Amino acid sequence: MTRPGRDRLRELLDAVLDEGNRTLGEMADGAYASPYHFSRMLSREAGEAPVAMRRRVMLERAAWQIRRGATVTDAAWAAGYESVEGFSRAFTRAFGHPPSAAAADSGASHWLPAANGIHFHPPMHLWVHTQEQAMNPVTEQLVHHDLDDTRDLIELAKGLAGEEWSKPRLPANTVTSWEGPEESIADVLEHHVFTKEIWLASIEGLDAPSRDGAPTAASLLERHDAVAPRWLAAVRDIDRRGAWNDRLVDALCDPPESFVLSSVIAHVLTYAAHRRQLARHLLRAAGVRTDDGDPIMWLRRQLGETDTEIDAEGGTT
Numbered sequence: 001m002t003r004p005g006r007d008r009l010r011e012l013l014d015a016v017l018d019e020g021n022r023t024l025g026e027m028a029d030g031a032y033a034s035p036y037h038f039s040r041m042l043s044r045e046a047g048e049a050p051v052a053m054r055r056r057v058m059l060e061r062a063a064w065q066i067r068r069g070a071t072v073t074d075a076a077w078a079a080g081y082e083s084v085e086g087f088s089r090a091f092t093r094a095f096g097h098p099p100s101a102a103a104a105d106s107g108a109s110h111w112l113p114a115a116n117g118i119h120f121h122p123p124m125h126l127w128v129h130t131q132e133q134a135m136n137p138v139t140e141q142l143v144h145h146d147l148d149d150t151r152d153l154i155e156l157a158k159g160l161a162g163e164e165w166s167k168p169r170l171p172a173n174t175v176t177s178w179e180g181p182e183e184s185i186a187d188v189l190e191h192h193v194f195t196k197e198i199w200l201a202s203i204e205g206l207d208a209p210s211r212d213g214a215p216t217a218a219s220l221l222e223r224h225d226a227v228a229p230r231w232l233a234a235v236r237d238i239d240r241r242g243a244w245n246d247r248l249v250d251a252l253c254d255p256p257e258s259f260v261l262s263s264v265i266a267h268v269l270t271y272a273a274h275r276r277q278l279a280r281h282l283l284r285a286a287g288v289r290t291d292d293g294d295p296i297m298w299l300r301r302q303l304g305e306t307d308t309e310i311d312a313e314g315g316t317t
Contacts, residue, residue, distance in 0.1 A: 060120035063110035096233030
């Protein structure tokens with residue numbers, strides 16, 4: 001029976017933020033609940049799964065610490081990451097810039113988008129911002145899944161020999177009529193990454209990006225890691241400004257064309273999904289085992305729906 005005056009949500013949140021709780025099971029024990037009921041109660045009351053909330057709030061705290069003079073290494077350890085590299089990737093995906101850039105941006109907010117308005121408030125408290133509106137969760141998940149899945153595929157491709165990476169497997173295959181043939185694993189993944197690079201150049205008013213005609217998987221991964229946080233930040237900015245129906249005049253086209261921003265994002269996500277599955281088909285033909293690329297399974301890993309330890313990537317093991 002609930003005690004009079006008892007704040008059950010506060011107890012659940014305290015269990016999420018307890019420094020010693022690194023797994024869903026440990027969080028649930030701290031709240032005197034089973035992992036299933038703990039996850040169910042917090043998701044119902046706060047609209048966010050426990051592991052996802054802890055990961056986000058710890059990254060918010062890390063951003064605040066770095067902006068107050070902490071080193072990236074110290075912030076990574078304090079956030080529970082086992083490697084600075086893993087922390088840096090998670091931070092960059094979340095904020096749209098690496099942690100090293102946070103120190104120079106001391107006036108920026110350390111909050112990440114959250115529909116429930118629950119954020120880190122120093123020194124180790126929570127702040128509930130009641131007026132906050134986060135991006136539509138479907139859009140957020142589609143964009144995040146695309147970026148994470150792309151990285152996974154390129155990592156798999158790094159294990160291929162050079163000839164397997166560039167070997168034509170689908171003669172005369174084209175995904176779009178204006179982008180040329182995509183016959184190899186290298187072609188498909190390079191076109192996939194370049195799509196975001198060229199559209200970001202248009203959105204940000206930059207010159208057309210340079211393009212490596214024969215990238216290695218390693219060099220393509222560097223390009224992806226550079227463009228991914230910028231792409232996420234751009235989509236979030238469009239959503240924050242309610243600019244989905246704004247028009248972009250793309251001067252990189254000859255002659256210049258105008259595009260509705262929502263159609264640009266839909267275009268990128270549509271062909272991204274196709275190319276990722278096409279890359280899976282080609283990787284399997286090259287003898288590489290891959291998963292199905294199912295966003296349901298990806299989201300389950302992100303939300304930590306099993307009683308597993310949060311790993312160095314901010315995911316689960």
